[in-house]
Amino acid sequence: MISAIVYNSCTGSCKKYAELLSAAIHAPAMPLKSAYVRDGGKIIYVSWIFAGKVCGLEKAAAKFNIAAVVQVGMSAVSDKSEAVCREKNSIPRNAAVFCRQGGFNINKLPLPFKLIMKLKCKEIAARLESKGQLNEQEQATLTMASTGVGEPPRWDIDDIVAWAAK
Numbered sequence: 515m516i517s518a519i520v521y522n523s524c525t526g527s528c529k530k531y532a533e534l535l536s537a538a539i540h541a542p543a544m545p546l547k548s549a550y551v552r553d554g555g556k557i558i559y560v561s562w563i564f565a566g567k568v569c570g571l572e573k574a575a576a577k578f579n580i581a582a583v584v585q586v587g588m589s590a591v592s593d594k595s596e597a598v599c600r601e602k603n604s605i606p607r608n609a610a611v612f613c614r615q616g617g618f619n620i621n622k623l624p625l626p627f628k629l630i631m632k633l634k635c636k637e638i639a640a641r642l643e644s645k646g647q648l649n650e651q652e653q654a655t656l657t658m659a660s661t662g663v664g665e666p667p668r669w670d671i672d673d674i675v676a677w678a679a680k
């Protein structure tokens with residue numbers, strides 16, 4: 515049983531995934547900063563990625579019993595995403611990993627992140643424009659990178675809800 519969904523969100527995507535999960539699995543969603551879980555209860559940790567690192571994961575792991583990590587990024591999710599997430603973040607085998615595409619909004623970012631992403635978005639847009647045929651999520655990333663704002667095609671949590679019910 516999952517006691518809580520603990521999330522860390524800069525511009526709202528992880529909060530949205532956490533709230534969708536909370537409604538579906540009937541466990542409270544709490545921001546990492548103020549989260550409190552009794553008696554070592556299991557949590558799902560939802561956070562955004564910064565250069566491939568799941569933000570706040572070490573802090574969350576020190577405080578909570580993490581049964582699953584949901585990493586949220588602006589990139590398209592591929593069949594390699596889970597393995598890359600596990601490796602970059604040293605996630606133990608006994609924790610599940612789910613990779614989701616989130617939204618992007620450069621206008622909501624704190625200034626240092628805005629400056630980093632202004633440059634990064636140019637690189638991302640150029641890479642995707644030269645790729646040719648794009649899938650739906652890659653197309654969404656291209657919109658995010660070229661306009662500074664965008665959402666994923668879907669906010670899908672079905673597989674996470676099915677895992678939590680096991």
Ligand SMILES: Cc1cc2nc3c(=O)[nH]c(=O)nc-3n(C[C@H](O)[C@H](O)[C@H](O)COP(=O)(O)O)c2cc1C
Nearest residue numbers: 523524525526527528562564565566587588589616
């Ligand atoms: C400084 C910075 C670094 C980022 N690095 C990555 C990254 O390595 N991979 C990725 O897919 N998305 C990256 N993103 C995009 C965010 O992870 C993405 O927009 C996510 O949906 C944000 O979640 P939030 O709205 O809950 O803050 C980065 C964003 C910022 C601001």
